[in-house]
Amino acid sequence: MLATPAPLPAEGEDAAWGFEVKWDGVRCVVGVPGDGTVRLVTRAGNDTTAAYPELQGLGEQLAGRPAVLDGEVVVLDGAGRPDFGLLQRRMGVLDPRRAAQLALQYPVRLMLFDVLHLDGDSLLDAAYRDRRAVLAGLGLDGPGWSAPAHLEGHGRQAWEATLGSGFEGVVAKRLSSPYTPGVRSPHWRKTKHVVTLDVTIGGWTEGRGALTGLPGALLTGLRDAEGLRYTGSVGSGLSESERRDLARYLAVLTRPDSPFREPVDVTGAHWVEPRLVAEVTFTGWTPGGRLRHPTWHRLRPDLTDLG
Known part of the structure; x- marks a missing residue:
């Protein structure tokens, strides 16, 4: 599911929306079959699992619970902000030895913000607010991954916080919206800081x-x-x-x-x-x-x- 470039919802509409950081990274659908492994697939449909060996621990954390997650791979700079220039040094490196070396120099972090399937059940028709609650309940927090919290009903607060912290922008998501794969939906809006x-x-x-x-x-x-x-x-x-x-x-x-x-x-x-x-x-x-x-x-x- 893709976001539509658009202004933030008007202040009177805030209560119907959740707000997330817009990460400057590589979007991935993360397949966790429940056997301790992880598979990352980019928006273009490319398997990029081998490029990020440090994320395999996520599969171990969810061992026994098959899931499909949505998130973004980033590299953080010294101030904790995503740096796409640093991430580019990791992208497309599929040689295991080289990828492992780069993982020590430029470790990635997987920012998870949605769950599409869990324990064999589809959550695509569930509301965004409910999917976020399920994701939070999984307790996914590790050395290379986390599920950063979203903010409900306070778009201007999210805007000011991300601007002050140097993030790329804000993604607003309608709390009642289902997950529609492959669609650039008006229910998700992305607004960049310039x-x-x-x-x-x-x-x-x-x-x-x-x-x-x-x-x-x-x-x-x-x-x-x-x-x-x-x-x-x-x-x-x-x-x-x-x-x-x-x-x-x-x-x-x-x-x-x-x-x-x-x-x-x-x-x-x-x-x-x-x-x-x-x-x-x-x-x-x-x-x-x-x-x-x-x-x-x-x-x-x-x-x-x-x-």
Whole structure:
């Protein structure tokens, strides 16, 4: 069952909804046949069990109780927040020896939030609130898995708590809703936090096709005491007219070398004097200090120095 991108329910509707953290990880259906083993299958239908050997203990905890669970595999950073960049180092590694080595360096955690079958009985038609109660009753808490609690009837509280803790967003689920496999349902809503930031443009790369000769992506940075720190590139969200305007501005700011304090390995980069400031939105930071999922919002002429 998939969530529909949508705003949170209105405050007057909160009582009919439960609220969960939106985890930034890999969604998996977890099959536990009751013989002490576990099988994880991704949304694409791929068996990814071998990639996460540290989760086999879940099967031992549920030994004797066959179940099908729903959850998300994440890797937590030092502050306890999901870090998709770290998780990518674990994804798709099916060699047992390599997977075991990576499990020591980047241990995953399985966040469980639903139960679809238990002891041979289907719970698909049961209400979300009832399925959550069944899941909580299983007491699934181990070194690599848990069933984090949901919050009923307090959407704004969930929103503020996840925003303050640096999580990706909130998933709202109607308390009376059944589980409908394979459906992107309006009974589940996902709402992402986005952050707005002013960045300085230090270069650009040319677009392709119809965008030949125009900026395809802008190379951005943040100023600190040591100079201009590279924060990655942004191209999403730019209209053709904005690209044409930027091309004119950037043409008068050309310079032969990079303005960033560290080496920037970008093929075909055109460097410019770092005077243009832009506002972008993004969902977080990568381990390397780059903007995650940046989207262009607007140029900030009030902060731009064309000297």
